[in-house]
Amino acid sequence: MSTAIVRHILVKDIAQAEALKQKLKNGADFAKLAKQHSICNSANRGGELGEVKKGQLVPVIDKLVFSAPEKVLQGPVKSKFGYHLLEVKFRMGSLR
Structure with a gap:
């Protein structure tokens, strides 16, 4: 089972997400x-x-968490909750 250590920032507005990313x-x-x-x-x-764990997050975020490079800021990514900026700090287990 693949797992990852993740951190993120969730905001409602794309402009705010872009400003925070900058x-x-x-x-x-x-x-x-x-x-x-x-x-x-x-x-x-x-x-x-x-x-x-893989499958624990909303699908669009889950896919990103288990495919994006580690320690690289990702986003903004839209989900039903808003806009996410996220970083996979470390991934463990089989990825495929």
Whole structure:
């Protein structure tokens, strides 16, 4: 079973997601931005989702988590919850 350590920021608006992505690219602290802006319950943990199993997240995010390169900022990605910026910190287990 594949698992991954993931962190993300969830916002309702694409423009806000793009602005936060630019701040992150310019060196802003991911955890600090997540605490300030994310509407997910993970915000109080700096956006940390912790260890997630394949199939545990909404399909569009799950697919990204288990295919995107590690330690590379992804997004904004739209789901039914809003717009996600996410980073796979580490992946374990078989990927295919």
